[in-house]
Amino acid sequence: MAETQREFDIVLYGATGFVGRLTADYLARAGGGARIALAGRAPDRVLAVRDSLGEAAKDWPILTADAASPSTLNDLAARTRVVVTTVGPYAKYGLPLVAACAAAGTDYADLTGETNFIRDSIDLYHQQAADTGARIVHSCGFDSIPSDLSVYALYRRAQDDRAGHLLDTNMVLRAMSGGVSGGTTASMLDLLTSSSNDPELRRALEDPYTLSPDRAAEPELGGQKDVRWRRGAEIAPELAGHWTGAFAMAMPNSRIVRRSNALLGYAYGRRFAYGEQMSVGRSVAAPVLAAAVTGANALTMGLGSRYFKHLPRTLIDRVVPKPGEGPSEAARDRGHYTVETYTTTETGARYRATFAQKGDFGYKATSVLLGESALSLALDRDALSPLTGVLTPAAAIGDALLTRLPAAEVDLRTERLS
Structure with missing residues (x-):
């Protein structure tokens, strides 16, 4: 963005949604003097959110903006350095705001x-x-910062050690407590509906490099399936005895990570291969559970994407969380997650990155990650990548986030294993 004076550092669009309110609350506590405004299509509701945030937010301006009125989004983008948005499903509501920010030279972050x-x-x-x-920085929440920043941190560690490029790299979700937000559920249902009606989209989603800036330049590497179950020892000796199954968010996360590698000039390496899975433990039932989890994901991603349009949406909508709904504060506070990412470099060195955060991953933890992404874009200008365009968290704000996250009680550490 051209360094011209803007009225605001950050405008939060979608402040009345459940995660939007949590993000507003986080910015009020951690904003560090940033000039912040709140935006939405119902000013009275936005004002009510602001009034609930306490003294730090009492003077935040209220802006009216609506995805159905591009002129309001153009005005919003022209007044701020950064727009952060929680308004989804993004495929339905998001592109007009991306267009406004791209035209105005305004930085942007979302949760898609x-x-x-x-x-x-x-x-x-x-x-x-x-x-x-x-x-334009997509996927700045639980999808996909733990994945993207863990690999970026491993790359930085291997670079410092002169250990060479990354080769086989795997993220393993080791622990999780919390729930998928209503907004995320709505996005997943929208994606299933779209792919069920569009075979070409379905094929694109199945391509591991579908987000690549140059598909023809990507290597054809095996072992990057989104749906598989494995013995832990196949990933790393430290996981011997454990079993892993498919992770539901492997598809979007892995494509973000691979795009990061390409945007960074293949800094991770031309033979960098990446996959994600979740640990199901080491009990006698673990192999069966791993197979069941993987099978359920395969049905959702495979048969679901083909036949979802034939399922009764009224029944589905009745049982899944709605956008704007969420758990109690006590339940959000009880949540947590830990992911471990293992890699081997071309010199044979092995590393592990651990990324852990307290708080429900779909709500509280995600609002912290989105808030810190917005603050990085707005306040840490000297630490940002020189890259511009449609980017990923690692490619745009990787170094800034590595510096910021510890103060936000996000534990990200790397260690050399051998």
């Missing part, structure tokens, strides 16, 4: 895990954003 939306954002607005100096 919708690979189809990110692909559309790249195709339509990457070049314009690159030309105006905007950083």
